Amino acid sequence: MEIKQNILDAVNEWLTPTFDNETHIAIKELMTTSPAELEESFYKNLEFGTGGMRGVMGVGNNRINKYTLGKSTQGLCNYMHEVFPNKKLKIAIAYDCRHNSKTLAKLVADVFTANGISVYLFSDLRPTPELSFAVKYLGCQAGIVLTASHNPPEYNGYKVYWEDGGQIVPPEDKGIITSIENLNYNEINFTANEDLIHYIDTEVDKAFIKSSIQNASFNTDAAAKENLKIVFTSLHGTSITLVPDTLAQAGYTNVHIVPEQAVPNGDFPTVKSPNPEEPEALAMAIALAEKTNSDIVIGTDPDCDRLGVAVRNNAGQMILLNGNQTMxxxxxxxxxxxKKAGKINGKQFVGSTIVSTPMMMELATNYEVECKIGLTGFKWIAKMIKDFPELEFIGGGEESFGFMVGDAVRDKDAVAATLLICEMAAQAKAKGSTIYKELVKLYVDNGCYKEHLVSLTKKGMHGLEEINQMMIDMRENPIKEINGQRVIMVEDYQSSTAKNLLDDEITTLHIPKSNVLIYYIEDGSKICARPSGTEPKIKFYISVNTELHAVEDFKEVEEILDNKIKDIIAAMQLN
Incomplete structure (x- = not known):
């Protein structure tokens, strides 16, 4: 196959003495045996998406390796020295169970110390939310976590946090990216100053667990806690280091841990994908729940920032809730x-995202608090907390199984969220109810909402081109009707415009620009189209709703909404 000149130029750069002999050998091997893989490894630079930088491990500027991470770290070092002049700089670093995470974390730490920045490095793998907590707890200017969340085993990644404990947002993100882009690979300083590395573990663990219990406990009776039967799985990830201890210290002793998935393992051998959004990922946990007659199943992703929850329906069957329902x-x-504590006075808010259920707005209105809506990604919810210091943050979430309880952690946090859902389940069981029944009651009070996500995977360079073209086509040929219903409003977050198709009025959207389109249909349905920032996918988020007058009608109404979703998928040819 013919290799494009820009790819050859990148390859030749990586064959210079700046890069080590091991890298040279690996590149030459690709040139001989796999030109297609060589092309994928060099056709573009890895970029920061909604969750930082994430990619396949290997050689090349489109891969996670010592040089791409080293360059990003050197750029971050330069930026930190620029914005915090004459200050003794500190950074916290954590990593997950993925292959090479510990090695890459130390390499990143070395670059920081080579640039005179003190590093607080976890001595072993830890959950991502603990890194967010540690940044503030230790008074650091920034934080890093090496993780690729729920991506396949060949992936790794790099998330950057700022001094508030939240992931980087404007203007820091653009400043850091500019700093990175202005660098050459030969400017990376890999010469570590070991005196500047401080290993952390137990002290931060204790403080984090204490904080989680304080934020997510709500006067649940001790007997109710003991009576709740819980199955928990870490899906081979980091949560095994903290979630069981947090539950135990909070008083939850009736916990069954899936033993086959309790050992951290970057191959994730018992699941196709370590993603709690996937029903198969919780299959072993649900089987254990049946064996132990448990009330609730909880599974977390590899870096423990998202959780999947399964509960028993009215027929006693275990069903997996979706992210909107748990939120x-x-x-x-x-x-x-x-409300019971008398703490709501109109100066509180909850947070959500543009692709999550509109029911969040209904809930907030009913409790007379504000619901702030941001782009996809918890960094935007963290930014809300920073931007509105006069308001108290109660909690918030997004459809992709993430939730944040209070503001001690400024990112989605499956540790506190696991405890919170157990509190709710224990209190519900104590009064003769269940999580499922409580959900249906919420639908009666606020309207019955149903959401569904369609993800179309388009891998590699050509897949990226196809995704980009799909978004172009939807902009150049706007959809005017879906499933026989008129589209009445289109929001384009790339142009920051909302167009009312009934009167052609155009208004401005006051949310940062993003490659997202949202269609509002006259029957109240909502469809969002968005390329993923961390995976080779284009995602379509579908939300439908109707009234639910009585609990007894739920099954029938849910079937109506399911059929409406199926009709929308067929009409948009998303099968």
């Missing part, structure tokens, strides 16, 4: 607890 349940529970 609604936890938000409603938090709001009710705050």
């Amino acid at each position: 609604i349940l936890m938000t409603a529970f938090l709001l009710e607890q705050w």
